[in-house]
C-alpha cells in the first residue's frame with residue numbers, strides 16, 4: 184500500500200497532461216498575475232514602438248495582439264484557496280507535519296474549518312474533514328478526486344510502479360481509466376465476489392476456530408496473557424488470505440519455514456512502505472537517494488518478494504485447476520483478460536497478489552485489535568454483545584457467517600470502532616485531477632487530498648461526546664453503513680476508490696470479533712482497571728495500537744471440546 188507521503192506520478196491515465204497538472208500545481212496566484220502584467224506591458228510598449236516609430240507595422244500589430252491576449256488572461260480572478268497555515272518558503276508546511284499527521288491535520292481543521300489548504304514543498308494540499316465536504320469530494324466530485332498522487336519511492340520496488348510506457352500494475356496506484364475499470368471488475372466479479380467468498384467459507388470457519396484454540400493454548404488455559412495481534416489476529420487473517428491466494432497456510436504446522444520467510448518479507452515491506460523520504464517530496468534529490476543504504480535494502484527485499492510471487496505464478500501454471508470452486512486467486516489472475524480480450528502481464532499479476540496479501544492481513548488484524556481493546560475497556564458493551572450472541576447463536580456451537588444479519592449490536596460495534604479508530608485515518612492518498620471548486624473555494628489541479636476520517640469521527644459538531652466509545656449511537660441510526668453512503672463513517676472509503684476487498688475485510692472483522700467475544704469471559708487481575716488498557720496510537724501503513732493488546736484472564740464460555748485443535 185502507499186503511504187500518504189508520495190511523490191512520483193504513477194500513471195498517465197487521468198486524461199490530463201502531467202505538465203499541465205504540475206504547472207498549475209506550482210501556480211502562486213499573485214506571482215503569476217504580476218508576471219503576466221509585466222510581460223504584457225513590455226510587449227505592448229514594444230508593439231506600440233514598432234507601429235508608431237518604425238515601418239514594421241505588421242510586427243508591431245502582432246506584438247500588440249499577443250500583449251492584449253496575455254493581459255486579458257492575466258485579468259482572471261486570483262484563486263480563492265481554502266484557509267490554512269502558511270508554512271515556510273520552499274518547504275511549505277512540510278516541516279510542521281508531526282509523526283501523527285492525522286491528529287495534527289485534525290487540529291488544523293478545528294482551527295480553519297473542514298476544508299484546509301497548505302503546501303507540501305511545491306505541491307498544494309487540502310484537508311477534508313467533515314461529512315458535508317466528504318460528500319462533495321468522494322460523492323459529487325468523485326471522478327475528479329479519485330486520482331492517485333505520484334507514487335512513493337518505495338513503491339518502485341513493491342508496487343510495481345508504471346513501466347516505461349506509463350502502464351500501471353495492480354489496483355492501488357492505477358489512475359482512473361480502462362485499466363482501472365478492468366482491475367476493479369476483477370476484484371468484484373472474481374477475487375472477492377460473493378461466489379468466491381462462498382467457496383472459501385469453510386476455510387474461514389476453520390481459521391476462526393484455530394484462532395480461538397491458539398488463544399486458549401497460548402494462555403495456558405486462560406491464566407497467562409497473550410499478545411493477541413501477533414499470536415492470534417495476524418495468523419488468522421494471513422492464513423485466510425494466503426489460503427485464498429494459493430491454498431497455503433503459513434501459520435501452523437504445515438509450511439513452517441516458508442511461512443516464516445513470507446511473514447518476514449511482509450513485515451519488512453510493511454515497514455518500508457511508510458518510509459518517508461525527502462526524495463518523495465523533492466524529486467530533484469532522487470538520483471542521490473538511489474545509492475542510499477535504505478534504497479539498496481528496499482531493492483534487495485523487493486527482489487525476494489518478486490521471486491516469491493513469481494514462484495506462486497509458476498506453481499499455478501504448472502498445476503492449473505479446472506474446477507471453479509477450487510480456484511485460487513493465482514488461478515484467477517492467471518486467467519484474467521481485459522475487456523479487449525488481451526491478457527494482463529506477470530508484473531500486474533504479482534502486484535495484485537501482493538496488494539491482497541498486504542491489505543488482507545494488516546487492516547483486518549488492526550481493526551479486530553482496536554475493537555477488542557474498546558470492548559475490554561467497556562465491560563458493559565462486551566456483556567451486551569455476549570448476550571446478543573447467546574440469544575442468536577446459543578452456547579453450544581461457534582457463531583457462523585449466516586448468523587451475521589441477526590447480530591445488529593455487533594454491527595453497531597463495528598461502526599463505532601470505525602468512527603474512533605479508522606485503520607486508514609487519512610484513507611489512501613488522493614489527488615485532484617483538474618482544477619475545481621468546493622464550497623466556493625478553488626482547489627488547484629494536482630493538489631494532494633487528505634481525507635481525514637479520523638478528524639471527522641471526533642468532530643464535536645457531528646458527534647455528542649465524541650471521545651466516548653458508545654455503540655448505542657449506531658443502534659437506531661440505520662442510515663449509517665460500512666459502505667460510506669452517509670459519509671459519516673468511512674472505514675473503507677467511498678466512491679470509485681472504495682476498498683476493493685471490502686466484502687472480505689468486513690466479513691473477517693465481524694466474524695473474528697464475534698468468535699473471541701463468544702468464546703471467552705474476559706476478566707482482569709485484582710486491582711486492574713479496564714481503562715488501564717492504553718489506546719495510544721501508532722501511525723504507519725495502518726493506524727495500529729502503540730501498546731499491543733494482551734488478554735488477561737480467560738474462562739471458556741462454550742463446551743471445552745470446541746477449544747481443541749482438530
Ligand code: HEM
Nearest residue numbers: 354355542543546547607610611675676680682683684688
Ligand atoms: C477491515 C479490513 C480493511 C479495511 C479497514 C480497508 C480499508 C481500506 C481503505 C480505507 C482503502 C482506501 C480507500 C481510498 O483510497 O479512498 C482501501 C483500499 C484498498 N483496499 Fe482495503 N481495507 C480492508 C481490507 C482489504 C482486503 C481484505 C483487501 C483485499 C482482498 C483490500 C484491498 C484494497 C485495495 C486493492 C485497495 C485500493 C483500491 C483502489 O485504489 O481502487 N482491502 N482499503
